[in-house]
Amino acid sequence: MTPATTSARPPGRPRAGIDATVFAATLSTVHELGYAGATMDRIAAAAGVAKTTIYRRWPSKGALIADCLVDALGPAPLKDTSREENISSAIRWAAAKIGEPGLGAAFAGVFVDAVSDPALREILSTRLQDPYRIALQDALGEPENRVLLFIDVVVGTLLHRMGMTGEPMVDADVTALVEMVLRHFADPA
């Protein structure tokens, strides 16, 4: 049971439950209709909740997508082992996640909206990217600028492949990407 508060949400639907329902509906709607077609209206309909319920939690589609991505991605697998293992497992994890239905399209779509939306860039930077950036800086012992390039290279490459082919990157190419990045980061900055 969630603790009783003064919230106006309906009984029996704790916030975490609604969040999970809306996130699942977001990814399935993006998967089915593409990023542009997945309007807040359609996401609300797919989730079976009122549109006002969604807007009460997320003021914009960008904010919803960012939180949905944070939820779907979870923490990066940085196991405090070697630099090489951490780099390799982080890239393979990103490749697998971006291949999940709806996730790659949601990821790519929100970045494009961000190109012309400074408020959304701020959300993406602080809520989505910063936790990974900080975890990577700690795990790899690398400065911010090198970790930001790491994220650009890994995520950008995987999303570009998804856009050009409509499919996740095959293992042989993920391995080539891992080798390219590993060689660059073989020695700490």
Place this chain on the structure above:
Amino acid sequence: MTPATTSARPPGRPRAGIDATVFAATLSTVHELGYAGATMDRIAAAAGVAKTTIYRRWPSKGALIADCLVDALGPAPLKDTSREENISSAIRWAAAKIGEPGLGAAFAGVFVDAVSDPALREILSTRLQDPYRIALQDALGEPENRVLLFIDVVVGTLLHRMGMTGEPMVDADVTALVEMVLRHFADPA
């Protein structure tokens, strides 16, 4: 451009002139309103031409953006010198182009639409990517799979940075990207 034939275009407006006008209007509209906001209606208004004139040439926004990008990018600078110079100059050229107003946003936007649009992926692959892929395969003596990874890494990284920061990648990071890619491609496959 196709030679003038039995086209119904108005006298005094050769096709190349209309194309150039529409392409310029496309980039400025995307720059101003973002990819999603740059509808065919708004592009036609900015170009000062009828919407039917645009649809007669490009059946979809994706097709228009793809041709606009081909026109704006022009040929890659592959000067038949060393592999290293060709790789380096191609990456720096891509970074400069993606930093031009509207171009990065148009590029990123059309890829995202392509994630959920197989017909658009076909257009992007054949009209936009293939000429560069073939030129790079020839200039670098690399097989298709390695050149496709090269394109994913370079374009994906530059577009991701644009999405996260709203700005083109700074020179120091472009140089780091060049070094990463050069090391990977130092020896032919």
